[in-house]
Amino acid sequence: MHESVDSLEIEPGMALEHQRRGALLLDVREDLERAAGYARGSIGLPRAAIEARIASLAPALDREILAICASGGRSLLAAKTLRELGYAHARSVRGGHARWQREGLPMEQGELDVDAAERYARHLVLPEVGVAGQRKILHARVVLVGAGGLGAPIALYLAAAGVGTLTLIDDDVVDRSNLQRQIIHTDARVGVPKVESARAMLNALNPGVRVESVRERLCGANVEALLRGHDVVVDGADNFPARYLLSAASLRLGLPLVYGAVHRFSGQISVFDPRRADSPCYRCLFPQPPSAAEAPNCSEAGVLGVMPGIVGLLQANEVLKLILGIGEPLVGRLLCHDALAGTFRELRLPRDPDCPGCGANARFDGYEDIAALCAM
The missing domain is CATH 3.40.250.10 (Rhodanese-like domain)
Structure with a gap:
């Protein structure tokens, strides 16, 4: 019955x-x-x-x-x-x-409020993330240098993922020539500081993320102060002085640095993590800055619009892996993408014992000397 x-x-x-x-x-x-x-x-x-x-x-x-x-x-x-x-x-x-x-x-x-439980539902069903992992993302502090080609997709996807605090550093304004690849900006915001344009877009995408905008050019006098207190540093810069400063500061502060770069139809990504004894640093890859002729910028050499998107998304993926402690970060590996051939190639990037940045005999004489080295 x-x-x-x-x-x-x-x-x-x-x-x-x-x-x-x-x-x-x-x-x-x-x-x-x-x-x-x-x-x-x-x-x-x-x-x-x-x-x-x-x-x-x-x-x-x-x-x-x-x-x-x-x-x-x-x-x-x-x-x-x-x-x-x-x-x-x-x-x-x-x-x-x-x-x-x-x-x-x-x-x-x-452990999550109603909005977060709904917004991050596809994360929560992943065993590798779940509620505990999403809470790690929500409490993470990430600093992103550059709100341009690489910074645009990185910022959008990190904000969408729920990174608690995202600090954007850039001193430039939106130019119409940026819009072919810098998808975080719009035509209506031409002439607006990039960090403010990006913040408006990120706040619209995810109001729960705290976006801190810093309209300054990275230099020896401010680099440590701007990076300190964060969990991960992301290189979305477009110039070598900023990259060498980031490398030195991340080493001194013990912060992982997620590197990415694009040129015409190619890009490369790696992770430099001073918390790991086997990790190289940026200067293991580029001991000395190349000349302007060897490494022209995007305005001189050009870049396919989707390239920063591809590389930036891979950088965002590395950031989330570091926050969650899952997978195998690109430490000691350089991932190279050729868009015309449609291929990815991984190169081994061991730590250089004679590296001027992290080698046994490396000497730090101040950030001003690093900036001067890049200007030579």
Whole structure:
């Protein structure tokens, strides 16, 4: 004989009273749903895992179990499953969390708020990320030097991912010639400082991200102050003085540096992480700055518009890997992309024992000397 729905359900207020007298309140929603908040004192156990795990939570079959879900549907099915497993006092909380909250019954704040639980839902279902990983992203502080070609995709995807604080450093203004590749800017913002243009776009994309804009040119006098207090440094610069300053400062501050560069139809990406003994630094790759003839900038040599997008997205990926502590960062490896051939090639980049930046005999004489070296 089938039991009626009424016999399997209990009103939320009554469920609270039974919980206080020892009943087990079992939240049968998925973990990502609980991340937005849950009934106080409830234990999370997704409905699909009940048969495998309920015995460890309730060894005694005479334990009263009250299942609760979002609106009462899944918990009713859960109660039926529990009855079939021998838990004769299993019932479903009528109306679920929706009604529990409407009646003002006690709740616990989840690890993520409602907006975050919905916004980052595709992250939360990844075992490598989940709630714990998303919280790491939400608390991360990333500094990005350059709000142009590389900085545009890097900033957009890091903001979309929920990086808690994103500091943008750039002293330039938006020019119409930027718009072919610097997708964070718009025609209406030509003449506006790039950091302000970028901040407007990022705030529109994800209001939960704190965007700090610094309209300054990186130099020896400010580099350490601007980088200090962050977790990851991202090189989106378009000039060698900035890159050599970033390399020196990241070494002195012990901060990982995510490097990227583009030229015409090619690009390269690597990670320099001074926290690892085996990691090279930027000067292991370029001990001395090349001449202007050897490395012309984009305005002189040109660049295919999509190139900064491809390289910038790969840099953003490396940043997220570092924050989450997953995968294998591009430390000791230089990833090279040829857009015309449609190929990626990985080159080994070992640490140079004679490197003027991180070698055993490396000598730091101040940031002014580094800037002077690049000007020679």
